[in-house]
Amino acid sequence: MHNKILSIFIWIVVALLGAAALGGIALNRGEPINALWFITAALCVYAIAYRFYAAWITSKVLLIDPTRATPAERLNNGHDFMPTNRWIVFGHHFAAIAGPGPLVGPTLAAQFGYLPGTLWILIGAVLGGCVQDMVTLFFSTRRNGKSLGQMARDELGAVGGVAALVATLLIMIILIAVLGLVVVNAMKHSPWATSTVTATIPIAMLVGLYMRNIRPGRVLEGSLLGVILLLLAVAGGGWVDHQPGLRDLFDHPGLPLAWAVIAYGFAAAILPVWLLLAPRDYLSTYMKLGTVILLAIAIVWMQPHVKMPAFTQFVDGTGPIFGGKLFPFVFITIACGAISGFHALIASGTTPKLLSNERDIRMIGYGGMALESFVAIMAMIAATVLDPGVFFAINSPAGVVGKEAADAVAKISSWGFPVTVEQMSLLAQQMGESTLFARTGGAPSLAVGMASIFGSAFGQGMLSMWYHFAIMFEAIFILTTLDAGTRVGRFMLQDMLGNIWPRMGETSWYPSVLLSSGLIVAAWGYFLYIGVIDPNGGINILWPLFGISNQILAAIALCVATGILVKSDKLKHAWITALPLAWLVIITSAAVWEKLISPDVRIGFLSAAHSLADKLAAGTLPPEKASVAPTLIFNLQLDAALALFFAALLWIIVLDMLRICIRHLSNKPVPPLSEAPHHVTQLEEAWQRD
């Protein structure tokens, strides 16, 4: 009885604290606000949602059954199916879902001010993203760990299955292109960053050789060696930066760097995994977890002030980083930090095979995404603690604010965000860079934000080291995503081509490997190339496309979940997935619509293509722009077609899901539920709970 009263009291305190923190953030105008309020609001929101909403879903809607044997127990093969301690599964799951998306998205969305992005990261996660991850994990667990594509095919029919497959392949291509662009923009004319990122390749290979031949399977030893070498590489990059001869070797504009990334991607896709991909992944996982923890400690310790206003004037769609109004583009831009369709691919297929008990689904599915959303909040803090003028100077492309520093600062100051050339030169000098202007993409401004937080927490003298550490940290796991994504794309393509010519489906037949890897790399390489030559920085085009494709994948996962809920006669509760699904359909359709018909050349693909074609015909373009104009025009039309295709894919699967639901409700035959039969667990006594 006493415990119950105490518990009610504690939750009332958490609710009041959360409400106060959120209210403080939301109603504050014009004054710098302590970042600790963001952390407090986020933690309270997650805690309440986890304790009440997630618990209600698992006990009343999904009907979690702790006595039911999980696939890990029934199909235990000591390898991929294996009952595992829930904290270990949580670690694996979080390491798999946490990527560069939640770091880049909030940084870009900060152009609207801190409030819209922060609110969506919190609301979108607890009502949408966490629910999606958790129900997908649950349904896949009940289906022997089937993948999202298989579940879509079994539960909705062939249309759903094909849509899921195509969406996954396309999102992968756009994702890799945009992440490649982020890395290229971070390395552009930066010998320090370029040499450090280059050094990560031989370091990963060395670790790969160590773990395969010198000390087979000693993952921790190999990783420790790699992490030490990576830190040395960051310091070594600083040394390279001061050697006149060596410096020039790593000082390149965007285009050659893009070609290098493309060549690297192809090499990584055809090299054996143990040599590059696997060791790089170990290193990036440690770097990622370590840096996220360090950032959390530094923010709590330093309590930096957020200087960005709650809203900027760019909510009207005139933002310099990407064009488009607050609705729907803040949702499309944040993407992964609130709802990420990609997580459904991990939550189905990989994680369910490790669960020892269904009880763990809430912590791993819902809790894992809540932590990911928390990473997005920290990225938002790191972006908004910068002076807004500095933030816009780093992130605005030259095509918008002008190539010359004086023009750029004049333009940015005229928006009401004062910044000076001296301020920017001093900052660049502190960070060990020649310039920080027009480094669109999120990575450099996040690195400056992180460096200033780390610097004030752990010593100002090391600012340039912190900056390049942050760049290396982002680059290493962007490159891991690039390797892994190219490889998965290759398998999917081989699988598809295998239907036409069986030989192509043999994943180890070298001609097939070369051809399919080449096709995938060419596909994302094309978008990367266009992004680099685009005068508006490329991010303006690619990030919204990526956001749209990611949100459409999430919509597919939510369609599968809603379909299963209705078929399981849980219509009354189907809103838990149907509501976020409806919202995703609204925002993605609105975004595609804007991208197609907007007369603003920075938003509408087609109007941009027309405007460029008119200028080309009138001969008003300078020669260097005129030479690439036909390629840009073609690409804009291609982007428009792609956006339209994404929207069509979404509507096909939504209507297909509705058709199945209506058929079920009117007692017509539908594909049967593919849930595996119930077996009583034998593990409970044997399995030590902690």
Place this chain on the structure above:
Amino acid sequence: MAKRLKIWLRRCWQVARQLSGDDAYERYLAHHTACHADTAPLSRKEFFQRDQQQKWNSIKRCC
């Protein structure tokens, strides 16, 4: 006190090994002895090679 600390440190070490996959071979051996004792297990090197190859044949990393 020292004993407690030792137990605690050992636990941390085990968690680190399990999270990183450092103990994957030992877990494989345990499973092999329990379920397939009639066949010879893979060597550490063979197991690790097979494990990595299989791990990267599906989607393991997100955006």
